[in-house]
Amino acid sequence: MSSERTRDFGRYVAAADDDVIICRCEEVAKGEIRRAVRDGLFTVHEVRRLLRCGMGLCQGNTCARLVRGIIARELGVAADSLVEATGRAPARPLEMRVFAREQGL
């Protein structure tokens, strides 16, 4: 469905928990995510590309749902209407030398 990216959010009202760290790997705070949404980043993919939340060592295993919830609340939509970030290989961090050995060398 098409989505118009120009939207009036009204004035930013700081929240008491804006400083709480949501993504621990990359140290991204709740307030940063809220502001990014108001700056036009409306999807989990977009917010993580700008702020790196969910891009660290755990690849979002810990914070993915929290980030999605914050974006949804800022947009005033249900959290499950937002798709989660794409999961990609490897399932767990893996050494280069292991990848490089795929021909059994």
Add this chain to the structure above:
Amino acid sequence: MTDTFDVIIIGAGVIGNATAYYLARRGLKVAVLEKSDHIGGGASARNGGGVRQSGRHPAELPLAMYGVKNLWPNLSAELDLDVEYYRAGNLRLGKTGAHLDILAQLVQSAEAGGLDMRLIGAVEARGICPGLAEEVIGAGWCPSDGHANPLLVTLGYYRAARRLGARFISGAEVVELRKIRGRVAEVVTAEGEIRSAGRVVVAAGYESRKILSSVGLDVPMHPLQVECLVTEEAPPMFCQMLGTAMADFYGHQSRHGSFVFGGSHGYEAHAFYGQPLGTSIAASSVCRAIIGYLPALREIKIVRVWAGWLDECADHIPVIDNPAETPGLTVACGFSGHGFGIAPVVGILLAALATEETPVLDLSAFRYDRFRAQV
């Protein structure tokens, strides 16, 4: 009532977003229609971040050089976002005499275009980037090449254009362009919405082809799937862009410490066109190449691999033109894997084409009508 704009841009990749920004900065009423639900999810969010001039086609070199000289240095300030641009040089590594021959040719072509690039020996190369394998015997060195964070550049242009009033609509797939009295003037989406504009800019990567076919244009290009990987974070090791004479891998270390590498495995042209899904062989072949040049990275862990599509043009350079047969239409596609580094200058050139001003650089090499029978 249909919405009317000065310019409608199709595709919110780095090219479309940069163009939207430079047009909005001139005060024009701009709309950007993006097929995906996500802004910048195409090649622009998947690329290796190289801002290189060395190795570029002679026709494309002036664009790359203009960008590095005039636009990249100020881009972070301009976009109010640190885009992690490093102008720290590109080392293209060689291990054999045949590699050095390839590098010498690249140096010759750079010199012909007025770009400072030279051949250096192993000792100098290791002085620039300690940690290179013993087998490296020389390198091509271009000190003014570099890299930047493609996610931030793409979204930075989007954010800045949006702040200036450009309207972005995601989830809006363009299926048809329509002419009115001979001039391209309307854009139709899959949802059946029609918007009109004084000018339409098509910047939709490989899929530009399908859109252009609705007004009888065709650009000879094909999709190539290429892949990248990113590692866990590590202490700073090198700040240059690296590549090889064989182009088996390239990459850099990003600001937060991860290494971002890409490379080839030989089957790029045969991938099934659709969702860009990684193959099982790309990361392996790239890792083998990396370890062969940077043995210290053997033990570093990869956290993510991904794939993306290139819009590979028949002659490996893009079409950037207002085709004579379609007044009101500007075409920007076929970037052939180099569109990120030249995106800022292409944005400026497209803004000029869209307003029918004379662009700051000669674009005759990028004309739509340049393709002639080859036999």
